[in-house]
Amino acid sequence: MSVVLVTGGSGTLGRAVVRGLVREGHRVRLTSRSPRPAEPDPGVDWHTVDYATGQGLDAAFAGVDSIVHTATVVNGKRDAALTRTVVEAAVRAGAPxxxxxxxxxxxxxxxxxxRGKLAAEAVVRESGLPWTILRTTQFHDLVLRVLSxxxxxxxxxxxSGIRVQSVEVTEVxxxxxxxxxxxxxxxxxxxxGPExxxxxxxxxxxxRARGKRRRLLPVRFPGKVFTTYRNGEHLAPEHAHGTVTFAEFLAEETGKSQ
Known part of the structure; x- marks a missing residue:
């Protein structure tokens, strides 16, 4: 089996990718800003790194066959810079x-x-590495956090006027x-997502799922960003390949919290 490294392997998506790789019997490494836990998941080689400076990346990337890059930061410029640091370390590691x-x-x-994610895509395409880019709609987890x-x-x-096509993170x-x-x-x-x-x-x-009563106040937010959201530029109806609906996800999460 191949050796696969997951950047941001302690995050919401990263953890799901790590679990999927372990289930399939691959040798798995992860990089994270967080310290190695006292009892890491079995079959996972944990590397604490600094994405800003690249410290620790060379040791983590040595000998890997592929890298799933899920590490991210909210600041767009910093996110593109983070990806460049990852790419440079991957090139030094032999172009996985x-x-x-x-x-x-x-x-x-x-x-x-x-815009930062788009710039990061360009960094990947221009890296000289063999590459794959997947775009997805928002995760159910994000929608839940916003609503909460x-x-x-x-x-x-x-x-008001904004539609969401969220997808289950495990399917991603x-x-x-x-x-x-x-x-x-x-x-x-x-x-x-499917809907x-x-x-x-x-x-x-x-x-309804949380047993709360609130009056909803529709708000039409101004600006170009919200206009593009109202126009559905964040949706992919022709690629509704997810199967888990938000209602199903919510029922599962509500059951966990009870």
Missing amino acids: HLVYISIVGVDRIPFSYY GLAVLPIMPVP AERLVALATGTPAGNVPDLG THLVSDLARLYL
């Missing part, structure tokens, strides 16, 4: 297959984080595992 996870709409939505934050108020504001991880253990494929088809809903409809699902 680099798989990069991006977001549907990064080339159409003028949001600073998205909005629901702390007695009146719950929700962006499965796709990344398949890509990382396959041949470099360049830009691959997007991966979107598209207005944010207000998802808010009602959330409130």
Whole structure:
């Protein structure tokens, strides 16, 4: 089996990718900003690194066959710089297959984080490495965090006219595992969730599942970013290949918290 490294392997997506690789019997390494836990998952080689300086990356990347790059930061410019540091270390390691996870709409939505992801894509394409890039829609986890934050108020504001096509993170991880253990494929088809809903409809699902009562206040946010969201530039209806709906995800999460 191949040796696969996951950057950001302690994050939400990274953990799911690591678990998927371990299940398939691959030798797995991960890099993380976090210190190695006292009892790491069996079969996983943990490397604590500094993505800003590249410290620790050369040792972690030595001898790997492929890298799934899930490490990210909210600041767009820093995210592109982080990816460049990862790419440079991968080149020094002998040019393994680099798989990069991006977001549907990064080339159409003028949001600073998205611009950083688009710049990071360019770094990957121009790296000279064998590469694969997958864009996905937002994760169910992110939608849940946003709704949870909005629901702390007695009146719950929700962006009006915006639809969401969220996808289950484990399904994204499965796709990344398949890509990382396959041949470099360049830009691959997007991966979107199975359904598209207005944010207000998802808010009602959330409130019902949590047993909360809130009045919803539709808010039409101004600006180019929200205009592109209302235009659906972040959606991939022709690539609705996910199978787990937000309602199913929410029921699972609600069961865990009880």
